[in-house]
Amino acid sequence: MAETGEFIYARVAEELAQAIRAGTIAAGERLPSLRALCARHGISLSTAVQAYRRLEADGLVEARPKSGYFALGSVCGVACEPAMSRPRDVPGEITVARLALDILQEARRPGVLNLGAVVPGPELLPLRRLVREMGTLARRQPEIIGRYELPAGNMALREQIARHLLRSGCRCRADEIIVTNGCMEALTLALRAVAQRGDTIAIESPTFYGILQGIESLGMRALELPTHPRDGIDLDALQQALDTQPVAAILLVPSFNNPLGCNMPLEHRRRLAGMVERSGVPLIEDDIYGDLGFQQPRLPTVKSFDRSGNVLLCSSFSKTLAPGLRIGYVVPGRHGERVEHLKLLGNVATAGLPQLALAGFLRHGGYEPVVRRAARVYQQRSERLRRLILEHFPEGTLVTQPQGGFVLWVELPPHIDAVALHAAALGEDISVTPGVIFSPRGDYRHHIRISCGQLDGEALERGVRQVAALARRA
Ligand SMILES: Cc1ncc(COP(=O)(O)O)c(C=O)c1O
Numbered sequence: 049m050a051e052t053g054e055f056i057y058a059r060v061a062e063e064l065a066q067a068i069r070a071g072t073i074a075a076g077e078r079l080p081s082l083r084a085l086c087a088r089h090g091i092s093l094s095t096a097v098q099a100y101r102r103l104e105a106d107g108l109v110e111a112r113p114k115s116g117y118f119a120l121g122s123v124c125g126v127a128c129e130p131a132m133s134r135p136r137d138v139p140g141e142i143t144v145a146r147l148a149l150d151i152l153q154e155a156r157r158p159g160v161l162n163l164g165a166v167v168p169g170p171e172l173l174p175l176r177r178l179v180r181e182m183g184t185l186a187r188r189q190p191e192i193i194g195r196y197e198l199p200a201g202n203m204a205l206r207e208q209i210a211r212h213l214l215r216s217g218c219r220c221r222a223d224e225i226i227v228t229n230g231c232m233e234a235l236t237l238a239l240r241a242v243a244q245r246g247d248t249i250a251i252e253s254p255t256f257y258g259i260l261q262g263i264e265s266l267g268m269r270a271l272e273l274p275t276h277p278r279d280g281i282d283l284d285a286l287q288q289a290l291d292t293q294p295v296a297a298i299l300l301v302p303s304f305n306n307p308l309g310c311n312m313p314l315e316h317r318r319r320l321a322g323m324v325e326r327s328g329v330p331l332i333e334d335d336i337y338g339d340l341g342f343q344q345p346r347l348p349t350v351k352s353f354d355r356s357g358n359v360l361l362c363s364s365f366s367k368t369l370a371p372g373l374r375i376g377y378v379v380p381g382r383h384g385e386r387v388e389h390l391k392l393l394g395n396v397a398t399a400g401l402p403q404l405a406l407a408g409f410l411r412h413g414g415y416e417p418v419v420r421r422a423a424r425v426y427q428q429r430s431e432r433l434r435r436l437i438l439e440h441f442p443e444g445t446l447v448t449q450p451q452g453g454f455v456l457w458v459e460l461p462p463h464i465d466a467v468a469l470h471a472a473a474l475g476e477d478i479s480v481t482p483g484v485i486f487s488p489r490g491d492y493r494h495h496i497r498i499s500c501g502q503l504d505g506e507a508l509e510r511g512v513r514q515v516a517a518l519a520r521r522a
Pocket residue numbers: 166229230231232233256258301305306334336363364365366371375376
């Protein structure tokens with residue numbers, strides 16, 4: 049296989065990263081020169097430079113002018129984060145969907161302390177206001193439930209969503225938006241509109257198991273690509289995949305991806321929009337966590353740079369306002385007709401009452417203060433959760449440092465089987481999500497995802513301490 053086909057630079061960088069983390073290369077020690085690295089691995093100069101750039105981005109080495117690269121050592125902070133993922137570079141069938149269903153089912157058992165669920169804290173949601181809005185509407189206009197909504201959704205809500213999208217740089221008309229039952233329906237409609245059974249979908253690795261289940265249920269295959277816990281998908285690897293493989297669509301979560309929490313930098317977003325335009329391969333952009341960033345203002349969506357109409361923006365209000373409303377949407381660009389037809393065939397329309405209640409809530413300016421407050425709380429919780437993890441889990445544990453959302457991705461020392469850890473924790477009525485369900489073929493066997501959406505204070509600390517004690521005994 050060609051050198052770049054195996055993402056050699058990522059492998060070389062990982063080898064050095066492991067040596068730095070293990071202390072084999074001490075803090076302050078000079079790393080091999082670029083020439084020495086080329087000779088040792090039989091790689092080109094540009095690959096060696098790429099490997100060192102990766103290590104710099106990971107906070108593991110620093111470049112000193114005219115002196116070379118030096119190890120920064122395993123101080124906590126960026127150096128305690130996992131490295132770029134290195135998935136297999138051939139598309140494959142998805143085999144973990146059943147396991148994912150079982151794991152999620154068990155986590156819902158009453159009495160289980162759920163450190164796994166990516167559900168927002170109810171105290172951070174405007175539930176009473178939304179219920180009041182629905183109650184008033186139901187009393188005053190009972191005819192709302194006596195009719196079908198338009199397949200594309202209620203126009204009052206679509207107008208509000210069109211305004212709402214301006215905050216992420218996306219300018220579209222209300223009639224270019226299709227309302228869906230949550231983001232999950234938006235994603236599957238988008239997939240069905242642009243790809244067919246047997247087609248290959250390029251995704252981040254790891255990625256949300258719902259995306260994997262969606263791809264599997266449609267008989268498509270997933271091509272996992274290297275993804276960095278800060279910057280997101282490796283665009284060089286994506287470009288290479290587009291150049292060498294029959295990729296039918298790209299499906300990414302550029303803003304605070306679940307489970308990595310990575311946030312694609314502005315320049316990458318621009319570049320990605322250009323790649324989509326040049327290649328003609330559609331991008332399905334899942335922006336469900338985009339408004340939950342810790343820094344304001346948020347970055348624009350990739351969709352906001354889209355001139356070709358080939359980006360399908362999908363999102364919902366499930367993580368910000370109310371998951372139970374089941375209101376999401378897709379801005380399908382030039383695939384609008386097909387998406388609308390599929391929506392009609394699938395379930396005719398989304399229920400009208402929650403759509404109108406949400407339209408009222410957005411019209412009265414309810415959104416902004418709710419997400420601002422929630423993002424502040426999630427930032428505090430995730431920083432605390434990160435400290436607890438690094439303090440209590442076994443030495444060698446790495447954890448992401450997300451800049452938005454409310455999940456952390458934890459890489460445990462390799463001897464720990466996270467599925468066994470999940471089972472042992474459930475035995476103590478605690479649920480964490482094992483990493484295997486975030487890859488099509490059950491990779492990430494020593495990883496877990498922990499969420500702080502719903503838990504804080506003593507409950508969070510007790511849960512982390514108990515799971516950490518189990519991990520130390522593994
Ligand atoms: C990245 C991502 N996309 C989509 C969804 C599904 O969202 P919804 O509940 O709106 O269908 C989730 C839910 O966890 C998610 O994490």
